[in-house]
Amino acid sequence: MNKQDNILIIGAGLCGSLLALRLAQRGYKVELYESRPDLRTTDISAGRSINLALSDRGFKALRLAGVEDKAREICIPMYGRLIHDTKGNTFSSNYSGREGEYINSISRGDLNGILLTEAEKHENVNIHFNKKCKSVDIENTVAHFKCYETKKEFSIDADVIFGTDGAGSALRKSYYLEKKFLFSYSQNYLTHGYKELEIPADKLGKHQISKDHLHIWPRGEYMLIALPNLDGSFTVTLFLSYDEGEYNFNNLISEEKITEFFEKEFPDALALIPSIKDEFFNNPTGALGTVKCSPWHYQNKTLLMGDAAHAIVPFYGQGMNASFEDVTVFDAILDKYEGDWQTVFKAYEKARKQDTDAIADLAIDNYYEMRDHVANPLFKQKRKIEMDLEKTFPAEYFSKYSMVTFNEEIPYAQAMKKGRAQDKALLNLIADDEVSTSLEMTKDELKIILQKVQEETNEILEEDKIAGLK
Amino acid sequence: MNKQDNILIIGAGLCGSLLALRLAQRGYKVELYESRPDLRTTDISAGRSINLALSDRGFKALRLAGVEDKAREICIPMYGRLIHDTKGNTFSSNYSGREGEYINSISRGDLNGILLTEAEKHENVNIHFNKKCKSVDIENTVAHFKCYETKKEFSIDADVIFGTDGAGSALRKSYYLEKKFLFSYSQNYLTHGYKELEIPADKLGKHQISKDHLHIWPRGEYMLIALPNLDGSFTVTLFLSYDEGEYNFNNLISEEKITEFFEKEFPDALALIPSIKDEFFNNPTGALGTVKCSPWHYQNKTLLMGDAAHAIVPFYGQGMNASFEDVTVFDAILDKYEGDWQTVFKAYEKARKQDTDAIADLAIDNYYEMRDHVANPLFKQKRKIEMDLEKTFPAEYFSKYSMVTFNEEIPYAQAMKKGRAQDKALLNLIADDEVSTSLEMTKDELKIILQKVQEETNEILEEDKIAGLK
Known part of the structure; x- marks a missing residue:
């Protein structure tokens, strides 16, 4: 056993604090x-x-660490998308046709706080704030920090270092710069950035639009979304190109232009955002990047986890979930190989990498889906059929979204492969008029559709397999 | 006009020297x-x-610069692959069914020498050797160098800087480190590295194996290839995992083990490589990496070209061709926008990026094809039919390989899209026994196959399009 090892975790965000809690529970x-x-x-x-x-x-990961109930207490269920057109009309699109399947809006800060408080209850955990990691000497497992309070620099020598320090990870940067091994690495930015705005609560502290939905204003080149908060407000996010199209972050520099843009594209949202000018000018513009890399570990010394290993764009709502799932997977690997860090690290990446790569790609897909496709007639017909199939055959049909979001036993990579084939099958069946898209369908009609989709999906998978000569 | 601009090109390899020659011809x-x-x-x-x-x-690019004939003089045509099994049996697989379509083995050094000599004939070109670029101040277009002769460091101030400094580009590294803009960047390594060996000429200075082929010894996890040289020798390249499988670079550390490995896997090659031990131990092990990035330019100041912008693995034989084609494409953009560097740089990347991304992906595909598939029965049947189709319908059928290699008017991205669909169509038609694979086919039989392949290919492209909701 190596429970006497001094473990250093860099980054007490969502992944780092859950990891600290879980390792503390295991006695580290x-x-x-x-x-x-x-x-x-x-x-x-x-x-x-x-x-x-x-x-x-x-x-699932929060349950493993015994904090699921605490998290559920601060959740707001969102049962589907509510899509807003330019005239202010809305239509809803459920996330699942099954009962009890929904996603939850949760405050990042409140959830992070719960995890820190739980971790701190363990006397084998010490949390140090305002200490910025600048670089890591990976060979000697020494991390160099700067204290933001004293302005002094200092170093920590550990036996094992975990980098859960997010998309801009200092540990990952040290892998890249130290060049001790061939480090495959990618950072890819979308042409769009984002900015956060707020729809405040009404005078009674209530939500001004449905709190049971994730709101989307899809406009192709532009997109606005809104998620509810417990205090009655919504956090609104605008996705916009940096420098392309008629309106972009580079040319929205006057109040007139911003108002013009919102009046034209998002009039119903504009009416609910009183401080749009201040927020637009004062809130930072964030970048939307995907990070992939390999290997995640160096020998038996260091390991990247969470966003530090695989930052993704936010469009599948899976960034936090994927980072938490890292802890679930890592915990299972620890059960198997505890005592041999190098084997643990290797086995962990082998088990996990294909799935974090998959969710990164799925999140990019969803960017286009949310921006462009949710209002597309073919896509809407597909979602309608999928809802009917899930409702009528809850044990037999799972949409890609359901596999990714509600089926934690299906790994992301498998959900992607099956889900993409199924989407392709269904879209082509609809385009070729091979399935009925009437509003009311009998169970028998739906059964025929289910069979066609299953057959076509299997054929697509088989043809891909042959083309891959595998 | 901006022909008075001082242009600095970093890197006088194949791309840099051709670019220098072409810009000199244009008067820069x-x-x-x-x-x-x-x-x-x-x-x-x-x-x-x-x-x-x-x-x-x-x-095509060499023709543009008037040096095609000089290059052709030092070419050795290779008409197909000659595949060697473990018993020393061989079978050949042509690159094309059309007459006059072949690839050429050429000495990198000799070709580079021709380009330097041609460039130097222009008095508006100065070439400086032994000067290593360490970094570039992209805002001020100042490049910092170290002279390997005097050991002194110095800086060059230019109006425009081109980075043609290869896969390890100093200009690209400065983009990454200076963080003046969102720089999408990836470096991805294969699990395999490579090592070069030599089959010398026989006593009469002749080639010991067919000089009309590119030789391949495909073994799944391992692969050996050989290309002929003008002096009767072959340059042999071993592709091998760093640390996986029974034999790898990490465990081939004794002469016995190396000999055992070659005797088992490549006995006919071993018999022709007299200095295997010395070469194995003295020649470096090279890495196989793919580099993609964007943007390639910074304002109107700097531009990456060739491997510096898009390094690829060598398995499609397109690395040099892609870099030369960069110059063709850049020259056409200059015709259009000469006088405005920023517009030139933007338009160049817009025209070119999708194609260099495509050839990078195709080169990875070919890695698996050469290692695993060339000896696969389904794959062999496919190549046989493709040769027959190209021979019988030379104006109507073009394999993916032909589109990529012999059809310079088809951009790489288009060749990839069409070629992948066509491969999938043909492989599935064969697997489903929907096309005859008999040895001798009449023109009518082949015509039917051609039509089936075309129909199936179009259907695949159409279904992909619908699935992409485009």
Whole structure:
């Protein structure tokens, strides 16, 4: 056993704090360092994504660490998308045809606070705030920090270092710069950035639009979304190109232009965002990037987890869930190989990498789906049929979205492969008029559709397999 | 006009020297800096890839610069693959069913020498050897160098800087580190590396195996290839995992083990490589990486070209051809927008990026094809039919390989899309016994196959389009 090892975790965000909690529960000595102040006592959310979508993969990991119930207490269920057109009309599109399948809006800060508080209850965990990791000497497992309070630099020598320090990970940067091994690495940005705005609660502290939905204003090149908060407000996010199209972050520099843009594209939202000018000018513009890399570990010394290993764009609502699932998978690998860190690290990446690659790609797919396709007639017919199939055959049909979001036992890579084939089958069956798209269908009619979709899906998978000569 | 601009080109390899030549022909003042000594007077090839495959995209660019004939003089045509099994049996697989379509083995050094000599004939070009670029101040277009002769560091201030400094580009690294813009970047390594060996000429200076072929010894996890040189020798390249499988670079550390490996897997090759031990231990092990990035330019100041912008693995024989084609495409964009560098750089990437991304992906595909599929019965049947189709319907059927290699007017991205669909169609038609694979087919039988392949290919493209909701 190596429970005497000094474990250093860099980054006390969602992944790092859950990892610290779980390792503490397993009996390890954990030092957890965080660059920001303690978010339980300081408001540090300004302009950063303050609510997130929590779903079944995330809950599974929280359950493992015994904090699921605490998290559920602060969740707001969202049962589907509510899509707003330019005239202010709305239509809804459920996430699932099954009962009890929904995603949850949750405050990043509140959830992070719960995890920190739980971790701190363990005397084998110490949390250090305002300590920014600058670089890691991976050969000697020494991390170099700067303290934001004393302005002094210092170093921590550990036996094992976990980098859960997010998309801009200092540990990952050290892998890249130290060049001790061939490090495959990618950072890919979308042409669009994002900015957060707010729909406040009404005078009674109530939500001004449905709190049971994730709201979308899809406009092709532009998109607005809104997720509900417990205090009656919504966090609104605008996705917009940096420098292309008629309106973009580079040319929206006057109040007139911003108002013109929102009046034209999002009039119903504009009416609910009183401080649009201040928020637009004061909140930062965030970048939308995907990070992939390999290997995640160096020998028996260091490991990247969470966004540090695989940052993804937010469009599948799976970033936090994927990072939490990292902990689930890592815990199972620990059960198997505990005592041999190198084997644990290797086995962990082997088990996990294809799935984090898949959710990264799925999240990019969903960017286009949300922006462009949710209002497309073919896509709408497909979703309608999928809802009917899930409702009528709850044990037999699972849409790609359901496999990804509500079926935590199906790995992301498998959900992607099957889900993409199924989408292709269904879209082509509809386009070729081979399935009925009438509004009311009997169970027998739906049964025929189910069989056609299954056959076509299997054929697509088989043809892909032959083309891959596998 | 901006022909008075001082143009600095970093890197006098194949792309940089062709670019310098072409810009000189257009009247620009060019300073060309190279880290290595002049390869026309110094042997610097040891253990590096010393011959390459030159084909139609490369020739087109050389033609533009008036040096095609000089290059053709030092070419050795290779008409197909000659595949060697473990018993020493061979079978050939042509690259095309059409007459006059073949690839060419050419010495990297000799071709580079021709380009340098041609560039130097222009008095508006100065070439500086042994000057290593360390970094570039992209805002001020100042490049920092170290002279390997004097050991001194110095800086060059230019109006425009081109980085043709290869896969390890200093200009690209400065983009990454300076963080002046969102830089999408990826470096991805295969699990395999490579090592070069030699089959010398026989006593009469002749080739010991067919010089009309590219030789392949495909073994799944391992692969050996050989390309002919003008002096009767072959440059042999071993592709092998760093640390996986029974034999790998990490465990081949004794002469016994190396001999055992070659005797088991490549006995006929072993008999022809007399200095295997020395070469194995003395020649470096090279990495196989793919680099993609965007944007390639910074404002109107700097531009990445060739491997610096898009390094690919060598398995399609297109690395040099793609870099030369960069110059063709850039030259056409210059015709259109000369005088406005920023517009030129933007338009160039817009026209070119999808195609260099495509050839990078195709080269990875071919890695698996050469390693695993060339000896696969289904794959062999497919190639047989494709040869028959190309021979019988030379104006109507073009295999993916032909589109990529011999059809320089078809952009790589288009060749990939069409070629992949066509491969999938043909493989599935064969697997489903929907096309005859008899040895001798009449023209009428082949016509039916051609029609089936075309129909199936179009259907695949159509279904993909519907699935993409485009």
